[in-house]
Each structure stands twice: as structure tokens, then as C-alpha cells.
Amino acid sequence: MALPYLEAVLGFMIFMYIFETYLDIRQNGALKLPSLPKQLEGVVSHEKFEKSKAYSLEKSHFHFIHEAVTIVMDTSILYFGVLPWFWEKSGNFASHMGLNSENEIIHTLSFLAGVMVWSQITDLPFALYSTFVIEARHGFNKQTIWLFFRDLFKGICLSILLGPPIVAALIVIVQKGGPYLAIYLWAFMFVLSIVMMTIYPVLIAPLFNKFTPLPDGELREKIEKLAASLKFPLKKLFVIDGSTRSSHSNAYMYGFFKNKRIVLYDTLIQQCKNEDEVVAVIAHELGHWKLNHTVFSFIAVQIITFLQFGGYTLVRNSKELFQSFGFDTQPVLIGLLIFQITAHGSPTASLGLLLMDLQLQPSNC
Numbered sequence: 357m358a359l360p361y362l363e364a365v366l367g368f369m370i371f372m373y374i375f376e377t378y379l380d381i382r383q384n385g386a387l388k389l390p391s392l393p394k395q396l397e398g399v400v401s402h403e404k405f406e407k408s409k410a411y412s413l414e415k416s417h418f419h420f421i422h423e424a425v426t427i428v429m430d431t432s433i434l435y436f437g438v439l440p441w442f443w444e445k446s447g448n449f450a451s452h453m454g455l456n457s458e459n460e461i462i463h464t465l466s467f468l469a470g471v472m473v474w475s476q477i478t479d480l481p482f483a484l485y486s487t488f489v490i491e492a493r494h495g496f497n498k499q500t501i502w503l504f505f506r507d508l509f510k511g512i513c514l515s516i517l518l519g520p521p522i523v524a525a526l527i528v529i530v531q532k533g534g535p536y537l538a539i540y541l542w543a544f545m546f547v548l549s550i551v552m553m554t555i556y557p558v559l560i561a562p563l564f565n566k567f568t569p570l571p572d573g574e575l576r577e578k579i580e581k582l583a584a585s586l587k588f589p590l591k592k593l594f595v596i597d598g599s600t601r602s603s604h605s606n607a608y609m610y611g612f613f614k615n616k617r618i619v620l621y622d623t624l625i626q627q628c629k630n631e632d633e634v635v636a637v638i639a640h641e642l643g644h645w646k647l648n649h650t651v652f653s654f655i656a657v658q659i660i661t662f663l664q665f666g667g668y669t670l671v672r673n674s675k676e677l678f679q680s681f682g683f684d685t686q687p688v689l690i691g692l693l694i695f696q697i698t699a700h701g702s703p704t705a706s707l708g709l710l711l712m713d714l715q716l717q718p719s720n721c
Contacts, residue, residue, distance in 0.1 A: 468689070
């Protein structure tokens with residue numbers, strides 16, 4: 357008797373939605389504090405407290421709606437067999453375009469092209485509302501609709517450029533991997549992540565933002581002095597034009613070994629009362645480096661990635677698993693996707709993770 361993989365995943369998805377919604381409701385109640393907490397009295401003004409509360413509550417309400425739509429869409433995709441239907445249609449589309457749909461790489465790329473279109477269509481209304489309604493209403497959004505769609509177009513172009521060779525490599529590795537498949541898959545993703553973390557800030561990030569060296573002055577001297585006191589090998593200091601998109605502020609560091617760089621959002625410099633407040637934010641970031649948080653996080657991600665690939669190798673040849681989700685064949689990408697769904701309990705989240713891997717969003721390190 358076949359194991360009820362699909363039913364188990366649907367049950368797990370619904371259970372997790374209910375549990376996480378319960379936690380969100382508790383958090384939403386905590387956001388409705390009638391007065392400023394004693395610990396923040398004299399530090400945060402009542403006006404800022406009310407503005408922060410209103411912004412957090414609206415984001416919370418939006419999150420409830422987004423999650424409700426997502427769970428309905430996710431359960432429908434799985435229950436009504438949308439994934440196998442979409443896989444079949446993507447093969448037919450490739451054939452109509454004169455391509456060899458019997459070639460698994462071509463069929464897979466056709467499938468992913470459809471997934472990307474679907475993802476953009478379903479995500480776009482929420483992204484637009486979040487950016488141009490919620491963020492704008494509370495004074496945070498600074499980008500124009502033209503800039504929004506320009507960034508979206510650039511991201512799609514990068515996926516089209518970088519995705520196919522990575523997908524092709526993954527398929528070949530799975531087909532040729534043999535008993536050491538998990539090791540090969542992990543090694544490939546490890547090298548890929550290192551390469552992307554190296555080239556992303558140099559070649560990709562500048563496509564979206566302008567990076568300029570922090571001018572000489574008191575702020576630069578204080579940051580360099582802080583870095584020297586921690587023996588942080590600071591090589592370059594940049595300011596990014598975050599104000600073109602949002603008034604939110606941030607700062608981050610990246611780089612390997614002796615080639616560390618720090619990036620400040622121009623909004624951070626504008627919003628801080630003095631240089632010491634900016635340096636305090638940088639001190640927080642450097643504290644993560646000093647305590648090896650970035651290294652530990654990177655190692656943890658590698659361990660989890662290896663374990664996930666190990667789990668995938670155990671089920672990738674299971675006909676019952678594929679058949680439970682409505683597939684008569686066992687394509688490589690579908691196997692990875694089904695395993696992600698089984699592990700994460702959400703086709704939307706799994707497709708999102710898959711597309712994010714293809715778009716190669718690196719972590720700060």
C-alpha cells in the first residue's frame with residue numbers, strides 16, 4: 357500500500373499555518389500596547405512610539421491576509437495536481453517552440469520559465485501594495501513605480517542569464533552522481549555560494565544601487581578607529597544610495613579574509629543625530645564578526661544544505677513519492693522540489709527558495 361505522502365504534507369501545511377497564525381495573533385496583541393514600555397521612557401518619544409505601533413500593526417494585518425491567500429493557493433496547487441499538470445504543459449510548450457522536450461534540461465527550463473511567470477504574477481499585487489500603500493502611507497517608500505519595475509526587470513534578466521547553466525549543472529550532477537551524490541551536490545552549491553558572494557557586491561549589486569566611497573572626515577576616522585581596535589581588516593568603506601528606494605536605514609559588511617568592506621546606507625547617515633550613533637550601528641555589525649557569528653551561520657547553512665541533499669538522495673528514486681504528487685516520471689528538478697515541499701510544507705515557499713537559489717541572493721559574510 358502506497359504511503360500517503362501528499363495527504364501528510366497537506367496536513368502538516370495546515371497544522372503549521374494554524375500554529376503560526378496563533379503566534380502571529382499573540383504578536384499582534386503585543387503590538388497594541390497602550391503606553392510606552394518603562395524601559396523606553398526617555399529614549400523614544402510618545403509620537404515615535406505611536407507611529408511605530410501603527411506601522412507594525414498595519415504590516416501585521418497585511419501579513420495575515422498574505423498568509424491566508426498563500427495557504428489557500430498552496431493547498432490548491434497540491435490537492436488539485438497543478439504541479440504535474442504544469443510539468444506536462446511546459447513540455448508541450450517546449451515542443452511547440454521546436455525544442456526537444458525529451459531533453460530533461462530543456463523541459464526543466466521550460467517549467468521554470470512558467471514558474472517564474474506565475475511567481476511574478478502572484479507576488480506582484482502584494483509587493484505593490486506593501487511598497488506603494490503601506491510603506492508610502494508611513495513615509496518610508498521613496499521609489500517610483502518606474503524604479504520598482506526596473507529593478508524587477510533586472511532581477512528577471514539575471515535569473516534568465518544565470519539560472520539555466522546552474523540548473524543544467526544540477527541535473528547533470530544528479531544524473532551522474534552515483535553513491536556520492538549528496539557530496540557532489542553540496543560541493544557544487546558550496547563553490548557556487550563562494551563565487552556569488554565574491555562577485556555579487558562587485559558586479560551585481562551595483563546594477564541596483566550606486567556605491568560611493570565614504571568621504572574623508574570625522575565619521576570615516578571613527579569607523580576606521582573602531583575597526584582597528586577590533587583588528588577588523590577593513591579595506592573599503594562605501595555609502596549606498598538607499599534613499600532612492602526607502603527611508604529605512606541599514607548597514608552591513610561583507611568580504612572574505614583580509615578583504616573586508618563596510619557599506620552604510622545614506623539614510624543611516626541622514627537619520628543619526630551624530631557620528632557616534634552611526635559608529636554604534638557599525639559596532640553592532642562588527643560585534644557579529646568579532647564573535648564569529650557570520651562564520652557560525654555560514655557553517656550551519658552548509659551543514660543543513662548537506663543534510664537536505666542527503667535526505668533528497670534517500671527519496672529521489674521513490675516512485676511512490678512522485679506518484680503521490682501526481683507524477684508518472686521522476687525528473688531531477690521535480691524530485692528536488694517535492695523534497696523541498698515535504699521538508700518545508702509549502703509549494704510556494706519551496707518554489708520561492710528554488711527561484712532564490714537561481715537568482716543567487718548571497719548572504720552578508
